[in-house]
Amino acid sequence: MTESRKVRSAGPLTYRGNAIPETTTDQRLLDRRGPTDWVHTDPWRVLRIQSEFVEGFGLLSEVGHAVSVFGSARTKPDTPYYELGRQIGTKLADAGYTVITGGGPGVMEAANRGAQEAGGTSIGLGIELPFEQSLNHHIDMGVTFRYFFVRKTMFVKYSQAFVVLPGGFGTLDELFESVTLVQTGKVTRFPVVLVGTDFWGGLVDWIRGTLLEEGTISPDDPDLMYLTDDPDEVVDIIRKSHVDLARREFEAARVVDEAASVHAAEDASEG
Numbered sequence: 001m002t003e004s005r006k007v008r009s010a011g012p013l014t015y016r017g018n019a020i021p022e023t024t025t026d027q028r029l030l031d032r033r034g035p036t037d038w039v040h041t042d043p044w045r046v047l048r049i050q051s052e053f054v055e056g057f058g059l060l061s062e063v064g065h066a067v068s069v070f071g072s073a074r075t076k077p078d079t080p081y082y083e084l085g086r087q088i089g090t091k092l093a094d095a096g097y098t099v100i101t102g103g104g105p106g107v108m109e110a111a112n113r114g115a116q117e118a119g120g121t122s123i124g125l126g127i128e129l130p131f132e133q134s135l136n137h138h139i140d141m142g143v144t145f146r147y148f149f150v151r152k153t154m155f156v157k158y159s160q161a162f163v164v165l166p167g168g169f170g171t172l173d174e175l176f177e178s179v180t181l182v183q184t185g186k187v188t189r190f191p192v193v194l195v196g197t198d199f200w201g202g203l204v205d206w207i208r209g210t211l212l213e214e215g216t217i218s219p220d221d222p223d224l225m226y227l228t229d230d231p232d233e234v235v236d237i238i239r240k241s242h243v244d245l246a247r248r249e250f251e252a253a254r255v256v257d258e259a260a261s262v263h264a265a266e267d268a269s270e271g
């Protein structure tokens with residue numbers, strides 16, 4: 001006997017008889033404006049986080065070789081560290097590197113400005129902060145993130161080096177995150193260059209004197225950071241590590257190719 005109960009399909013779902021909902025999915029989506037608490041729930045945040053990764057990857061994935069420059073948001077124009085940041089931005093751009101900064105004022109603006117003045121590509125990865133804040137005016141491409149950790153992923157994923165000028169807590173956070181990533185082998189490809197021997201010298205001495213002496217870091221760890229005052233040396237260090245990396249990648253590819261041809265020859269002789 002055939003059953004003549006009503007049936008409704010909703011996407012992959014099938015409903016019959018009393019199980020059929022009173023409204024369709026579209027009606028529920030379009031008709032009602034209910035409470036908005038869900039906007040502040042964690043599942044919804046996950047989607048926002050996901051969309052920030054998508055925006056960031058979309059903006060940056062076609063950028064060529066790039067260097068992230070970090071440093072104080074409070075450094076004023078016409079001060080020595082601002083000028084140093086600007087020169088470094090210019091020299092990196094002249095050497096063909098895109099310059100990525102946090103998109104804010106101070107050293108970030110200086111490096112973006114130097115890169116832009118040299119006709120290079122200048123990128124700002126801004127962060128939403130509790131006070132009013134916009135990207136500086138020397139940025140060709142920019143995105144403002146809600147989440148610090150998404151933004152940090154972008155700096156690491158799309159840079160070949162980190163250059164760190166004098167700064168405060170934000171700069172120290174970026175410095176130590178990058179050194180930790182190199183120390184733990186999470187990234188293998190970039191040098192971390194501290195610029196400003198007067199400013200960073202005390203920290204480097206403390207790292208060698210206290211951390212190393214106490215055994216909280218390995219003997220090689222202090223060498224994960226370079227220290228200089230010279231913008232040309234910054235670029236030389238980055239270029240050299242870049243060339244070394246290309247050489248290592250070439251060598252690794254050659255070893256894989258060789259192993260593949262040995263296997264192919266063995267298979268052929270066995271067959």
Ligand SMILES: C/C(=C\CNc1ncnc2c1ncn2[C@@H]1O[C@H](COP(=O)(O)O)[C@@H](O)[C@H]1O)CO
Pocket residue numbers: 069070071072073074101102103104105108126127129133166167168169170171172174
């Ligand atoms: C303090 C002021 C603005 C802050 N605006 C920032 N915009 C973008 N990125 C920022 C900002 N502040 C900190 N950062 C990030 O941290 C580093 C600088 O922090 P520090 O504490 O000043 O050293 C920097 O590299 C950014 O990535 C108004 O003047």
